[in-house]
Amino acid sequence: MVIKHYLLTLLSRNTSFQLRYAVVTFFLCVFLTSPLYAASVTASLSNKVSIENEVIQLTLRADFSDTGDGPDLTPLERDFTILGKSQNSQFSFNLGTSTALNFWVINLMPKSVGTIEIPSIKIGxxxxxxxxILVKSSPQLMDNNGNPPVMIKLEASETEPYLQEQVILSVKLYTSVALQNANRSIPSHPDLVVERLFDDQMSYQTVNGTQYQVVTREYLAFAQRSGTLTVPAQSIQAMINTSTGRRMIKVQSDPLTLQVLPIPASYSNDAWLPSQNVTITTELTKTNDSxxxxDTLIWTITMQADGALPEQIPTIEFNSTRHYKLYPKPPKFDTQKSRSGVIGQQTIIIEVVPTEEGTLTLPPISISYWDTQQSRLNTVTAVTPSINIAPLPIMVKQKTDALDDKVIVDAPLPPQTRSVAPISLAKTQPLKPAEKPTATALIASSNEAPTWSIKQYLVTGLLVLALLMLSLWVRMGWKQRKTEPTRVDDVPTLEQFAPLNTRxxxxxxEALIDGCQQxxxxxxxxxxxEWARHRWGDEEIRSVDDIKRLTSVQVTQLLMEAELMMYSQNPTHIWQGEPxxxxxxxxxxxxxxxxxxSQLKTLYPNF
Structure with a gap:
């Protein structure tokens, strides 16, 4: 007590001593507290023991402000899946100094079980x-009824479709818990054309005592080659909340196998159209009442194919005749989707101009297709109703004039009491009853020429002109035939027009087999x-259809599939010519x- 009192008295008496004491105390505090704010990086985990597919959080703390681009997480990618990252910063001021604290929270998913080391993470x-961290294996998630929280199934409307026939693929997702960040796969195959049919359909179903929410997603698929096609298993990856925390689940369905049937040998048409039903409607519309x-008429042809795309409907060729002229427009394609599949519609609009009067009859429209339900070849035909075409007004007038002329010429003369010789319209002196006409008067009366009308002169002039033109044309043709001898030998034969390149x-x-193998x-x-002309001659071979007719059924089927792929706009794979x-x-x-x-191979490995 005495010492304390003495020190206080000493400090109060000596001001310079008080100043020295304050400076020493300040530097001593700074020296003692500097290790507490040394720059460092600290890593910590939300829990050091986890289970498989469970999310863990790694927290990184940096006690300095110059952190550069942040932490380098590359060393974590070997043993962990990085799901996300967040950052926040804190600043504090004390005794004139500032302190910066930076935090990063990284969500990780272990890739394996066992003891895993989180390596050093560099910041600045x-x-x-x-x-x-210790990662333990976790049992399969089951509810109280022994059912998994998530299931997925893959189904097909037809497991044995024909080539390019419609198949509806249904992917059903069963969930009894809420999913977060779900990632679903999409059906795909290099030999399938797949497109979405409808938006997701939602329903509820109870399975073994557990109520599931069922989300159905449907796709349209068209096989582009025959044989066995395996659609890969569909999968889903999502986060769910469990009693121990957030957990990622991965569920997948069983794969689906399709046995695609080839084009039947009994199908003889060039255009292959598999469909459940095909309808054709035609309508000929008048632009005026008569x-x-x-005049221009509008011919509308609408073709619909159930279970086929509009591009699969074969094109129809139209030819004009001497009775009418046809001017078709490009076809319009339309697709109608329903729960039962797709309906392809092709509409063709043709302008028809009649060139003759009378009844206008257009040709029937026919389409052959393969009935996939009855497995047989069907042909549907539509007939357009006929329309009467009236002549032009000038044609009616010409016919009326011709008829009038004919009536005047052919009309019988009225009965005559005297001679029917031409009667002169000149005024003559009446003869006396006792006098008789002299011989000179009789001769003059008999020599008078009949009078002609202007129409008769015109017709005669036209006939003379036509005779002159005909004689001139005959003379010129005779001279040309005389000066230029006929050249029958100048018409090239098939051998001259397309000579053979092989001996x-x-x-x-051998060249054909080599090309197929390549x-x-x-x-x-x-x-x-080239080979067929050598074998059967130019008289028998005009096109590939003649080769189909002369070869075997197997060769014919393979040639049809090769042509189908040759004229395809979007070939899905390289043609294989070995079969x-x-x-x-x-x-x-x-x-x-x-x-x-070779005996175990399918008939059509190229499609």
Whole structure:
């Protein structure tokens, strides 16, 4: 107590001593507190023991302001999936100094089970210490009824469709919990054309005592080759909340196998159209109440195919005749979607100009298609009602004038009591009853010429002019035929127009087989015709259809599939010519190849 009192008295008496004491105390405080604010990086985990597919949080703290681009998370990507990252900063001021604290929270998903080390994370010029976490295997999530919280199923409306027939793929998602950040897969296959049919349809269903929300997503699929096609399993990845925290689940369905049937051998048409039903409607619309020659009529043709796209409907060719002229417009395509699938509609509008009077009859419209429900070839035909066409007014007047002329000429003369010789209209002196006409008067009366009308002169002049023109044309043709001899030999034959490039049938067949084995689809047609002309002659071979007629059924089917792919706008894969080469060799040799592998192959591996 005495010492304390002495020190206080000393400090109060000596002012310079008080100043020194304050300076020493300040520097001592700064020296003692400086280690507390040393720059460092600290890493911590939300929990050091986790279960499989559970989200863990890694927190990084930087006690300095110059953090550069933030933490480098590259070392984490080997053992963890980085789901997200957030950042916040704090600043504090104390005794004239500022302190910056930066925090990063990273959501991680372990890729495996066991003890995993989180390596050092570098921020700026500093890095954290490594830490470890234990990841345990978790049992499958089940509810009280023993059902999983999420299920997914893949179904098809038809597992054995024909080539390019419509197939409806249904992906059903069953959920009994709320999903977060869901990521669903989409059905795909290199030999399938897939497009969305409808928006998602939602319903509720109870399965084994658990009520599920069912979300159905439907797709349209068209197989582009025959044989076995396997649609990959559909999967979903999402986050759910459990009693232990957020957890990621991954669920997938079973794969789906389609056995695609080829084009039937009994289908003989060039355009392949598989459909459940095809309808055709035609309508011929008048532009006025009484159409005449030269007027325009509107011919509308509407074709609908159930279970087919409008582009699959074959095109129709229209030809004008001497009775009418046709001016078709480009077809319009329309697609109608429903729960039962797609309906393709093709509408063609044609302007019809009649060139003759009378009854106008247009040709019937026919389309052949393969009935996928009855598995047979059907043909549908539509007939357009006829319309009467009136002549032009000038044509009616000409006919009326001609009829009047004919009546005047052909009308019988009234009965005469005297001679019917031409009567002169000149005034003559009446003869005396006792006098008789002299001989001179009789001769003069008999020599008078009849009078002609202007119309008769005009008709006569036209006939004379026509005779002169005809004689001139005959004379010129005779001179030309005399000066220029006929050249029958100048008409080129097929051999001269398209000469053969190979020596004989053997060399042509070897070139054809070599092209098939090299999958050369562009040269297939020319090499086929080259070989066929050697084998059957130019009289029998005019096109590839003649080759189909003269070869086997197997060769015909493979050629139809090759043509289908050759004229396809969007080929899905490279043509494989090996099956066609084998079929041609079996046809020419008359013996089936002994390889068992070729016997097990499908008939149409190229589609």
């Amino acid at each position: 010029d500093y890095q954290s210490d490594p830490i470890r 159409p005449r020659v030269g 004989d049938e053997t060399s042509a067949f 999958n050369d689809l562009q040269q297939l047609r020319s090499r086929l015709l 066609l080469a084998d079929a041609l060799q079996e046809f020419t040799s008359g013996k089936e190849k002994p390889s068992q592998a």
